[in-house]
Amino acid sequence: MRSAAQVAVDYERLTGRKLGITGEVGEVLACDKLGLKLLADPISAGYDAIDKDNKRYQIKTRRVEHNRGRLSRFSKHEFDYAILVVLNAKYEIMELWQADFRKIKPLIDRQKRRNPSMVEFKRLAERIS
Template structure:
């Protein structure tokens, strides 16, 4: 006599179907949870950066010296404003990645604070040409570590400027003057001038020692 397994087959099929639904449900909710966690993490980081900005500004006012967190603030502000993905800590050559038409552009990020335009003598930090990067971002900030503007210059233009003769800082230390960098760059983001604050145009048009 032939046995009928149709009922068993149906149960197995139904169990398999429920399992797939359960897996899909947990996968979707896991992704949502990860998104929430990432969002909460970013909120906590921005809250900490806000505190760090105030402390750094107070430290600068009291001692006349920077606290040494300009680079970290510049990286996170650039990522927040431009929607970049920050690289892992101690990633050689670049600090963030920006996806443009599915292409990953590696960005090296430099930050500078302008505390007093009449006393500004800063250049950008050293740019290591031996490391992999596609472009350099300069995040220019005011005395409160709030972003004034973000500029981008391609690797090719940076190399050309650093290799051109006439400046020891450029040729030996791979450091560019801020105005020199800005003159070769495109503006990625710019803050409107605020009453009583430093105007970006003031920095760019200045004839002070900020120039290269």
């Protein structure tokens, strides 16, 4: 994963354009750190990973230098937990946040595009790293 992240950083430095691997990097790093199993099918029914008890996790990743911005769209499928991975410019984990689906569902449903802001998500989540 480190090699892919370095290629993305170099590409951005050379071209001024992002390579578009943030979500995948965040999923792999979060699963590795939290002991989750990343699902092989990237379009599984509303979740990206499972834990040893088969709890379902939807993982959102932001690569930021500030704590603003919106998360990508949450699917309409049910899951058990949402994880927010905040990466720095070098694709290293700065923060991990976890929220119970039942707690954030009203927030997600209030958003026309089902994409709450980072600040809104963090208010309902617990920082886990």
